[in-house]
Amino acid sequence: MLCRKGYEVDDRQQIDGASAARSGGLERRLVYRLMAYWRSKNGEDSFPTHAAIDPSEIAEIWSNIMVIDLDLDENQPVWIFAGEDHVKELGFDPCGKGLDAVPENSLAGQATNYWKNVRDRAVPYSIGGKFERFDGNIILYRSILLPLSDDGVRVNKMLGGANYRILLEDDQG
Amino acid sequence: MIVAFEIQTYQGGNWKIDSVYDDGKLAEGEAFRLQQRGRHIAIRVVEEKYDAAAERSTTRVVYKWAKSDSANAKERKRQVSNTNSVRQQQKAVSAAVDLRKAGARAARKKKENRSWWVSLLVSIGGIAVGAGVILVGIRFLLESL
Numbered sequence: 001m002l003c004r005k006g007y008e009v010d011d012r013q014q015i016d017g018a019s020a021a022r023s024g025g026l027e028r029r030l031v032y033r034l035m036a037y038w039r040s041k042n043g044e045d046s047f048p049t050h051a052a053i054d055p056s057e058i059a060e061i062w063s064n065i066m067v068i069d070l071d072l073d074e075n076q077p078v079w080i081f082a083g084e085d086h087v088k089e090l091g092f093d094p095c096g097k098g099l100d101a102v103p104e105n106s107l108a109g110q111a112t113n114y115w116k117n118v119r120d121r122a123v124p125y126s127i128g129g130k131f132e133r134f135d136g137n138i139i140l141y142r143s144i145l146l147p148l149s150d151d152g153v154r155v156n157k158m159l160g161g162a163n164y165r166i167l168l169e170d171d172q173g
Numbered sequence: 174m175i176v177a178f179e180i181q182t183y184q185g186g187n188w189k190i191d192s193v194y195d196d197g198k199l200a201e202g203e204a205f206r207l208q209q210r211g212r213h214i215a216i217r218v219v220e221e222k223y224d225a226a227a228e229r230s231t232t233r234v235v236y237k238w239a240k241s242d243s244a245n246a247k248e249r250k251r252q253v254s255n256t257n258s259v260r261q262q263q264k265a266v267s268a269a270v271d272l273r274k275a276g277a278r279a280a281r282k283k284k285e286n287r288s289w290w291v292s293l294l295v296s297i298g299g300i301a302v303g304a305g306v307i308l309v310g311i312r313f314l315l316e317s318l
Contacts, residue, residue, distance in 0.1 A: 028196075028198075028199055028202065031199060031203075032202065032203065032206065035192070035203060035206075036206065039210070117193070121190065121193070123190050123191060123192050123193060124191075124192040124193070125192070125193045125194075126192070126193070126194045126195070126196070126199060127194075127195050128195060128196060129195070142196075142199075
């Protein structure tokens, strides 16, 4: 289990996802950035391996990143990394726990609840939208899940990214 | 109504799903980025709408790009440019020909004018000589009578 080990990045390189999202456009930028990074690690007809993901190469979005493993538990994927923004939002580090340890009405929950689509079709998915979070705030979010494979063929891990902004009453009208 | 946007790339004679989005603008943006990478010969974004109540889905292509499109566009631009260039050259050639014809016409006219004067003088000279000969002949006849 890797959890935080090997995922350390220089804090100065990171930006706070929620505050950056408020500046506008970051939701799409995160998707484009992660997609471009994933493509850069992608073979002609194979998926990137988990080992190929280097936190220092995407340090500016690392706090928004998540990694889940499909092999550790046959019943559900297991968190093997959650970025600082997700840990802060949840109030705990889900690393080593199953996906169901994370409330569905959280950013991390919303950003991973379509993992079966990614596994079955073996292509990246980006989903966004609006939901009422566990703390009552209305959240506007954007997420992406990308397949990883240690043998290059079977999807056995997923790299994800998600950011959000809290919708104010003015926005909701 | 569920709406999804699939980026599809053309590979080995088939359209292959590259990625899926719930946001059309995001999908088109990513398709454009993919196109810039230049690895694919054709890329499209297909919108899929699924009406759960009617259990019916519809699809339509909302973005399409092919390497051949841009190659054809370049070729068309080149051809238009070539045609314009040829037309300009033709114009220049015909202008030069016209100029030359006008010059030749003027020279011919000048020549024609000159030859007309020469003919007139020759005619007048011929008439004068003829008249002189006749007068000498008449005088000769009158003197011999």
